Amino acid sequence: MTDDKGPMIIAVCWAFTALALLFVTGRLFVRAAVHGKLFSDDYWIILSAICAIVSNIFTTISVYWGNGKHFETLSLEQKQNTIMWMMAAYVPGIQTLGFPKLAVIALLGRLLLPTKLHRHILWTMGIICCLSLTAMVMTLLLQCSPPRALWDFSLPRNCLHPKTLEGLAFWASTCSAFLDFYLALYPAIVLWGLRMTVQKKIGLSFALGMGFVSGCVGIVKATGVPTLSSPDVSYDLCDPLYWTSIEGNLIIIAACIPVLSPLLEIAKGRSIWRSKTKSSSHQYQDYSNPDAPQRGVELRSKSKPGKKVDAYGFTIQAKGDSEESIVQPDKQSATASSERRSGTYNPSDGIVKSSVVTIAYDQGDQAPTSAATRWAVV
Structure with missing residues (x-):
């Protein structure tokens, strides 16, 4: 058994993060050129990008110790460090699933001007999703007593049953995917009632509906939740890790696309710089x-x-x-x-x-x- 998923994990995680950072850079450029300031949704995106980078750093360290290899082929030191850095990578990685959704909700609140009740519903769903993701990652870290026993095999282990973790992880993944679909369909429904050309409606619906893709990735990731109970933790548990990175970065990209429309002006040779005149x-x-x-x-x-x-x-x-x-x-x-x-x-x-x-x-x-x-x- 010489299989090693380590190189693939690093390549996938850093490739999608680099792509997401490219979109974030374009978003910040547009804000500086057109508006001359940042809005609340921009700060959520910046925080999400930082979490993605930190998660990738921890993931890379875990691969160095043996993440992606079969658990039985690792030494005791490699096993302990692999689990420790894998758990560390999950903390900021899972937050990349929630923070960009708050950015999308803030953006749609400005564009669609929903009713006060609907605005409260949107923020409530976003907060519930973020709290569910946070509860899942905290439970993952604190599943053993003492928590260090999760990766320190010399300590007595008194941990939660894997089914409890799987149930909480499935709920958080489902909640995240549902909100992705909702935030993708809601703008399309509103846009269809506006007096715009069909071409513009389709274009804006596509730009604001990219979260549909990340929702599909969330469903794929949710099907891998049972691997949490696998004894080959360093080999099987790496799959949800890089799928989390893919989903999180796709959500960041989806949240940035609607803001990048002024870059079309640059492509057409026009100036978009904010003027004081x-x-x-x-x-x-x-x-x-x-x-x-x-x-x-x-x-x-x-x-x-x-x-x-x-x-x-x-x-x-x-x-x-x-x-x-x-x-x-x-x-x-x-x-x-x-x-x-x-x-x-x-x-x-x-x-x-x-x-x-x-x-x-x-x-x-x-x-x-x-x-x-x-x-x-x-």
Whole structure:
């Protein structure tokens, strides 16, 4: 029996984590370029990425001691260190399943503006999921008395029955997968009621529904829960370990995808950098506070002709476009003559530029058109 899953464990865990970190970097770039600040969901994503990295470090150490090899081929020291570092890797690894869900809930709360009751339901489900995952990992660590007896074979062992651990792990995995599916289907249902093109509805539903993939991975991982009772712990228990890494990183990626839409502007050769000038201050709206009185407000300057908008909802700015208005001499003289006749002409006024600002308030389901503008940039 010379099978060794160690190299595969390291390759899978670090490959998916590297991919997730690429998406997290893109997310933070968009926040800096477009919004100039981080939102609450960004902090949850950063925390999730840190947990994924720490979990991979512990996993790599466990592989060094023998994780992925058959338990009977290891020395006593290798057995003890393998179990210790495997358990250590599970602690931050399992948290990567819960923290990104809180980020998705915070993001959907800004975009979909759910009712107060539904918002409470979403956060309750997210908190229950995180508490279930935390309870599972704490039970895994404290299953023996004393806890150190889990990996120190010289101590007397008084541990929980494996069936208890399997039941708790199955509940936590099922809860995590269910919430992934719910957070993937909920936006699609809401988007279908908005006045958008079918192409945009499909695109946004796909972007916000990537959690469906991680939910499927969660189901696959849940089927491996019975391996917790396997006597070949270093060989069989490594499967749920790298599946946990895959699922957690996929959830992080799914939570980042909806925020990366402004990168399409860069791909098209346009600038997305946040500007302090009034001409671009409303290019990307901030809907981070859905409880504010002006929620769902869209400001559109009408000092220029109607702006063109591409398929993704971004404003297309023509070259040389500016808010400065130069009055042609013939039009200026005609305007001056008209004002002299009406008695309102004032030579000191010079060139007067007027702008009309339209404010459209989003009334939830009653105003699907203005609600759709929230999806131009997340």
